[in-house]
Amino acid sequence: MFRLSKKTEYAILAMQYLAEKSGEPVSAKEIATSLGLSFEFLSKSLQSLMKSGLVSSQQGIKGGYHLVGTPDMISVMDIIQAVSENVGIVECMTESDCSRSGSCNLKDPMSILQSKVNEVFTQTFLADFANETESNQFFNKDFKILNGIN
């Protein structure tokens, strides 16, 4: 599998939601209800985002979360790393050396693949996940046609 975890997916959805409602704090419950997500599980994502400083939180009865920074500065990679999901496409990208290490024919080419994958995620921003607008190049019509997206 080559998939982002639900924890990451929920984090992106929550960040998207917070980006729209910038202003007063939004509670986890509101986000969960609006998006139809498990409140408990979503909370884990929000707490991770909090620890990484992508959102700030306020406790208490009028509390909730709000975005730190602007959507065009927050990359998908930031969010992935906040929920501490491992993005190493092979083990040796993140963990210590494997038994092959010395004579490994895989590590170097994989490193390059890895940096290309990383680039995709570091160069895509929360702003690219906003609703379509003329100014959102991410949704440029030609690009969509080129990539068969409707």
Next chain:
Amino acid sequence: MFRLSKKTEYAILAMQYLAEKSGEPVSAKEIATSLGLSFEFLSKSLQSLMKSGLVSSQQGIKGGYHLVGTPDMISVMDIIQAVSENVGIVECMTESDCSRSGSCNLKDPMSILQSKVNEVFTQTFLADFANETESNQFFNKDFKILNGIN
């Protein structure tokens, strides 16, 4: 996690090995021994590669596998798909619609991310995993410096 499975990793290693030893059939046992992999598990990968037509096999005492096609035509994506690893970065890229489907703010931007990720794997070839040579652009010195690979 965002990681290629061991089955894929073994498949790439095996393809790499077969690319070097083009000529007479190479047995799964030889590959497993040379690379220090589990023979049984490697066999699964080879059988998948066989089904997808990336290698051909010969049974019997002098049997083994050999590459079909040339390394510069076989992409990493081909290998990933051969071992039927799912490359959908989120569920809705490959499976049927989720409960959000109608009003989902995630699917469109994720589709674009998906095509960018796909491009990385379809544009990287087995030849790029060969040993470094002058002509191997994948190991271009500037690229390596740029990406901090040594």
Next chain:
DNA sequence: TCTAATTAGGATAACAATAGTCCTATTTTC
């Protein structure tokens, strides 16, 4: 024709990671 080495592949066990829930503590506003 028999034997040994090989691929083919089903079944299943062991392990690891993800997803989700439950409960309690702490904070804050009213």
Next chain:
DNA sequence: GAAAATAGGACTATTGTTATCCTAATTAGA
């Protein structure tokens, strides 16, 4: 003090991956 919110530890269920075991079929060569 009550209510509503975040914080987070502990635990369970589910799923996916990794690995092994076993048997069948194929083929070259003695």
